[in-house]
Amino acid sequence: MYARSVMTDTCAPVAPGAVPRVRRAPARPLGLTLAELDHMHVADRLDFLRDVQADWVVRLGVDPARWRNIEGVLEFFRDGELARPGSWMSIVDASILEGLERGTAIALGLSEDTYGNPGSAEWASYLRRLGDGELDRRSVHDAAWSRAEQAATEHGVALARTLGVAPSAAEWRFYQFSQVYRWAMRNEPTALLALAGPVVNPRIRELRVPFLTWFTDVSTPVPAYRGCAFAWALSRLNPVGGAFSALGLLLAYLPNLFDDFLVDTGRRER
Numbered sequence: 137m138y139a140r141s142v143m144t145d146t147c148a149p150v151a152p153g154a155v156p157r158v159r160r161a162p163a164r165p166l167g168l169t170l171a172e173l174d175h176m177h178v179a180d181r182l183d184f185l186r187d188v189q190a191d192w193v194v195r196l197g198v199d200p201a202r203w204r205n206i207e208g209v210l211e212f213f214r215d216g217e218l219a220r221p222g223s224w225m226s227i228v229d230a231s232i233l234e235g236l237e238r239g240t241a242i243a244l245g246l247s248e249d250t251y252g253n254p255g256s257a258e259w260a261s262y263l264r265r266l267g268d269g270e271l272d273r274r275s276v277h278d279a280a281w282s283r284a285e286q287a288a289t290e291h292g293v294a295l296a297r298t299l300g301v302a303p304s305a306a307e308w309r310f311y312q313f314s315q316v317y318r319w320a321m322r323n324e325p326t327a328l329l330a331l332a333g334p335v336v337n338p339r340i341r342e343l344r345v346p347f348l349t350w351f352t353d354v355s356t357p358v359p360a361y362r363g364c365a366f367a368w369a370l371s372r373l374n375p376v377g378g379a380f381s382a383l384g385l386l387l388a389y390l391p392n393l394f395d396d397f398l399v400d401t402g403r404r405e406r
Contacts (some may be wrong), residue, residue, distance in 0.1 A: 166192060166241035169251060170295070173230035175221045181233060182210040192240050198266050201355040202281075203236060208357030212364035224296050224303040228311070231292025232285060235259055239284065243267075255288025275324050278352055282321035289314070306371045313367035316385045317360075321352050330383050331390070340394050343403075350397050351390060362396045363389075 166188070173181060185203060193200040210229075213219040219226040234251060239259020241247045250256035262271070262280045271277040293311075296303070303311065320327040330336075331344035340347060351359050367389065398404035 165246060166237050166244075168234070168237060170227075170230045170234040170253065170292075173233050174226050176230075177221070178210055178214045178219050178229075181229070182207060182214060185210065185233060185236075188237055188240055192244065193263070196240075196243060196263055196267050198263070199355070202263070202266075203354065204357050205354045205360040206232065206236075206285075208360030208362075209364055211357060212361050212368070216365075216368065218368075222301070223307075224301050225307050225310075227296040227299070227301060228289060228292035231255070231295060232288045235284070235288030235291070239263060253288055253291050255284055255291060258284035258287045274349070278321040278324065278354075281354055282318040286318050289318075306368070309371035310364075310367055312385060313363075313371065313389055316389060317352070317363065320348065320386060320390075324348065326383070327386060330386055333387075335387070337391060337394070340391055343397075346401065347390075347394060347397050350401060351393065358400050359393070359396070363393055366392055 168184070173184070176184070185207060189200040189202060189204075193202055213225075213229070219229050231253060232255070235253045235255025236259045238247075238249065238251050238253060238256035239261075240263065242250070242256060242260035243263035262284045265271050265280060266277070271280055327348055328344055331348065332341050336344075351363065353359060370389065395404070
C-alpha cells in the first residue's frame with residue numbers, strides 16, 4: 137500500500153509518472169514519507185539520515201552508526217549529482233530511507249505505521265534484535281541488515297515500476313552492483329569461497345576475510361563511497377555486458393577495491 141505517500145498538495149499539480157508531492161510536516165517525528173524524501177535534494181537526505189541516527193537511534197541504547205555506509209552512498213550521489221528528485225534512482229533511494237526511518241519509529245514505540253514499506257518492519261526487527269544483543273556475531277548482523285535494506289529497496293523498485301518511471305541502462309547496472317553488496321552480506325561463506333578461487337590475486341586470497349569485512353562494514357562511509365564510484369564507472373561503460381550473476385559481478389567488481397582497502401586500513405600508504 138502506498139496511500140500515505142500519494143497524498144497530494146492541492147496547490148501542486150502532479151506530472152504523469154511522478155512521485156506526488158505531499159504537504160510537509162517538519163515537526164512530525166520520523167514521519168517523512170517516501171514522496172517527501174524523493175523531493176528532497178540528496179544533501180538534505182544526507183542530513184536527514186545523520187539526524188535519524190544521532191537523534192533517534194541513539195535512544196535505543198545501541199551504537200547509532202547503523203547506516204554510515206548509506207551515508208557514503210548519499211555522499212557519492214551528492215558529489216556526482218545523481219538521484220535527482222523524480223528519477224528512478226531517487227525513488228528507490230527514498231524508499232530505503234523511508235524504511236529505516238519508519239523502522240526506527242516502530243522500534244522506539246512511537247508508531248506501528250510502516251507506511252506500506254516492507255522494509256519498515258524489517259528495520260524495526262533489526263534494531264530491536266540489536267538492542268537485545270542477538271546480532272553480536274558479524275555474519276548474523278550483516279544478514280539481518282541486508283534483509284531489511286533489500287525489502288525497502290525492492291519496494292522502491294516496484295513503486296517506480298507502478299509509477300512508470302524506468303531506470304536508465306546505467307542506473308539498472310548500478311542497481312545490480314548494489315545487489316551484490318547485499319548478497320555478499322547475506323552469503324559471507326560463499327563470497328569468501330569465491331575470493332579464494334584460483335583466478336583471484338593471491339594477495340586478495342590471503343586477506344579475503346578482512347577485505348570482505350571492510351567492504352560490508354555498515355559503520356563507515358568509506359567503502360560504500362569508493363564502491364559506488366567504481367560501480368557507477370563500470371555501469372556507464374557496461375563492461376560486464378549484462379551477465380548479472382552475483383558471483384560473476386562480485387569477482388568483476390570487488391577486487392578493484394582492494395587497493396582502497398589496503399590504504400584505508402593502513403596496509404599501504406597513500
